[in-house]
Amino acid sequence: MLEQDTGLSLAIAQIVQRLKGSSLHSQLERQARGSLHKPEIKLDSLKEDIKEFLKTSGWEKRLQNAVYSELNVFPSPCHPAAPPEHMKEPLVYMRKAQGSWEKRILKSLNSMCTELSIPLARKRPIGEQKELLNKWNEMGTDEPDLSLFRPVYAPKDFLEVLMNLRNPNYENGDQPSFRNHLGLIQVPLKVKDIPELRDYFSELGLNTGQLGIDDSTQVPPELFENEHVRVGQTVLTEQDSAAAQQYVRQGCPTALRAELWALILNISNQPEDILYYEQLKSNVIQHDLLVDSLIYKDVKLTASNDDYYFVFEDYLYQVLLCFSRDTSVLEHFSYSSATPPKSYIRGKLGLEEYAVFYPPNALSQLNSFIISVAPLCFLYHEPSKLYQIFREMYVRFFFRLHSISSHPSGIVSLCLLFETLLQTHLPQLFYHLREIGAQPLRISFKWMVRAFSGYLATDQLLLLWDRILGYNSLEILAVLAAAVFAFRAVNLMEVTSLAAAEAVLADLSTLKVMPLLQIFLFATVT
Numbered sequence: 077m078l079e080q081d082t083g084l085s086l087a088i089a090q091i092v093q094r095l096k097g098s099s100l101h102s103q104l105e106r107q108a109r110g111s112l113h114k115p116e117i118k119l120d121s122l123k124e125d126i127k128e129f130l131k132t133s134g135w136e137k138r139l140q141n142a143v144y145s146e147l148n149v150f151p152s153p154c155h156p157a158a159p160p161e162h163m164k165e166p167l168v169y170m171r172k173a174q175g176s177w178e179k180r181i182l183k184s185l186n187s188m189c190t191e192l193s194i195p196l197a198r199k200r201p202i203g204e205q206k207e208l209l210n211k212w213n214e215m216g217t218d219e220p221d222l223s224l225f226r227p228v229y230a231p232k233d234f235l236e237v238l239m240n241l242r243n244p245n246y247e248n249g250d251q252p253s254f255r256n257h258l259g260l261i262q263v264p265l266k267v268k269d270i271p272e273l274r275d276y277f278s279e280l281g282l283n284t285g286q287l288g289i290d291d292s293t294q295v296p297p298e299l300f301e302n303e304h305v306r307v308g309q310t311v312l313t314e315q316d317s318a319a320a321q322q323y324v325r326q327g328c329p330t331a332l333r334a335e336l337w338a339l340i341l342n343i344s345n346q347p348e349d350i351l352y353y354e355q356l357k358s359n360v361i362q363h364d365l366l367v368d369s370l371i372y373k374d375v376k377l378t379a380s381n382d383d384y385y386f387v388f389e390d391y392l393y394q395v396l397l398c399f400s401r402d403t404s405v406l407e408h409f410s411y412s413s414a415t416p417p418k419s420y421i422r423g424k425l426g427l428e429e430y431a432v433f434y435p436p437n438a439l440s441q442l443n444s445f446i447i448s449v450a451p452l453c454f455l456y457h458e459p460s461k462l463y464q465i466f467r468e469m470y471v472r473f474f475f476r477l478h479s480i481s482s483h484p485s486g487i488v489s490l491c492l493l494f495e496t497l498l499q500t501h502l503p504q505l506f507y508h509l510r511e512i513g514a515q516p517l518r519i520s521f522k523w524m525v526r527a528f529s530g531y532l533a534t535d536q537l538l539l540l541w542d543r544i545l546g547y548n549s550l551e552i553l554a555v556l557a558a559a560v561f562a563f564r565a566v567n568l569m570e571v572t573s574l575a576a577a578e579a580v581l582a583d584l585s586t587l588k589v590m591p592l593l594q595i596f597l598f599a600t601v602t
Contacts, residue, residue, distance in 0.1 A: 091146045099348055100142050107135055134315070141317040145342035148321075148548050149472055150411055165413035167482050169243055174413045174480040177237055182417050184228050189366055192224055196419055196434055197365050205361050212357070216380070216389035222373040231522045235260075238480065238488055258510060259495040260517045265482055267493040270501065273555060274597055277547065279325040280590075282598050287327025288539040288590035301329070308332045317342055325546035327539055327590070334455040340545050341468040345461040353460035356398035359436075363401075367435050371396045374446045384534050388453035395449050395463050399470075405437040408471040413481035445474050447529045451537050473550055477525050485550040490524050491517055493554040498561060505565050514574040519581055520557040527553060528584075536589045556589065559596035563587070 095101055111117055111129045118125055130136045165171045189196055200208070211218065239260045246264050268276060280286065285300040304326065311319045312335055320339040328336050338344070360368075375392050379385040385392075399405070409416050416438030449466050456462035476486045483489065498506045498516055509516050523531055527550070528540060543552050561568065564580055571577045 087147075090150065091143055094146060094150075095139075095142060098142070099346070100138060104130070104135055104139065107133065137315055141315070141339070141342050144317045163411060164409075165481050167243075169241070170480055170482050170488075171413060173237065173241055175415065177234075177480060178415060178417060180237075181228050185366070188226065194366055194369075197363055200362060200364050204364075209361050212361075212394070213390055215393040218372075220369070220372060222369055222376070225369050225373050227374065228370065231525050232518075234478075234487075234525065235518070235521045238491060241480070241488065258499055258506060259492070260515050261488065261492045261495055263488065263492070265489050265492055267484070267489055267496055268551065270497070270597065273551075276549075277543075277552070277555075277593075277597060279546075280543070280593055280597060282594055285326060286590050286594070287329065287542075288536070288588065289594070305329045305332065308336065312336065312339065315339065321546055321548070323546075324542045328542045330535075333538065333542070337455065337545060338461070338465060341465060341472070343461065343464045343468060345458070345464060349464055350460045353398065353463050356401050356463075357394075359401040360397045365400060365435055367400055368397060371400065371446065378447050378530065379450050382447075382450070382530060385447075385450035385453070385530070388450055391453045391459065391462060392446065392449055394459050395466055396446060398463055399467060400435045400437055400439070402437045402467065403433070405439065405467065405471060406433065408475055409438065412475055412479055413483075413486075414475070414479045445470065445478065445526075447526050448474050451529055451534055451541070454534055454538070472548075473544060474527065476550060477527065487525060490550060490554040491521065493551060494520055494524070494557050497555065497558040501558075502562055502565060505561065505568055508569055509571075509577060512572055512574070512577075514571065514577040516561055518574065519578055520561070523557055523560075523584075524553045528556065531584045532587065532589065533585045536587065540589050552593070555597065556593060559592040560584065560587065562596050563592055 107130065108126050111126055114129065116125065117129065127136075130139075161171060165174070188194075239262075241261070241263050243263055274281075278284075285304065287301065287304065308323060308329055309332070311323050312332065317339055320336050324336055324340065343349075371393070375389060375396070379392055380389050406416055416433045419432055419434035448469070449462075452462055452466055452469070456465055473485070476483055477490075479486070480488060495506075495517055506516060527544070528537055531537075532540065540552065540556065544550060560581065567580045568577055571580060
């Protein structure tokens, strides 16, 4: 009991400390001071009267949403005696693997820099600044020669690293375990089984109304949708983040999705947020970074050739170039297993006072999440709000898909969950694919690491991301990946090579996400 009280006190202290540095804190102070002139505020009941004023004026709700957002984003505080790195990642071998992976990325970046004789950063000449500013809204028309630039890494490189992960304290003997023998991921992490997943995703049950299900025989779809829209409008009127998060577990009506996601992520696009975005834009105009060319190339290779996303090419450049300059993203390294890479001013190598994070947001593997911005362009057309939503989605969820950790929503756990579900519930299929050299994870890894963006039809992808926000978890990605294999199991049992298996699973654009998830979770015999 004492430990629980201590943990609660630590959590409260951390949240208070973080909110003290926010714009909300100064706004609350300003409102409280302004209320002192109101006749209903009495000196003998000053504290209670100000509390009542903040409540009736809606500021208490904003504070509650901010606290709820902090609880969703930041992990529970560790024991006071635990070292800081324990909060980032408790397992030493995971931290070492992440460190080695980061060195490999930086080596690739530095070698490209040396080969091409291009500096990591330079100030643009005035003429170039004016030219970029003039074409800011049509950067997609630019066709720079990027043939010499190469991606820092490919998903298959990252998968190879995860496959080689080993816990040095576990099973060093010659006898492989069942999981070691069949799966590619060979680390002993706890992942949920089907009964636990059913309990966790209970709102996805067969008897619960869902947006994205067309053939419910018990309740006509239009009746559920009409009522669901009415409840959604009430949630938006109340401006309650917790209620919105619970609500989207059954899916978002298309007309309400943008506002509901912004409410869950606690994004309000205040004037100071718009000003901050403009400052980032100014930084892009003034300075050219090596990673800018990598962003250009990856957008050209992915979104520009996508039937759904090519129209948003200009938005992608704007958001991602600004994102690379955003130092507020550095805060997420306090709970990420990753460490921000440093660079040194020329001629000052090794002198810490001349060290800077590179790029400014310290994310050198920018090519790994570019495609995650594109679906958000369907919802948000104001660049500053689009930017804020993506940044919040990244620091809450997407960073876990590109770093090595033991977190339940981390890519290692998702891979293990996927393999465990297939081995347990489709053992014949799993063994067949393994025998022909088509390990299922080699096919599904790219889906999960991109959160299915670029693979599902956009309406289905947004229904999937509704549930990511609703459950504050990425585990549903692994469940859907297993469900796709289950759906195509008959065809997959006929294939005799990895290429043939990939061909069967090449096109996911016709799949309906919610029926697949429901059937796999709630109609699977355990």
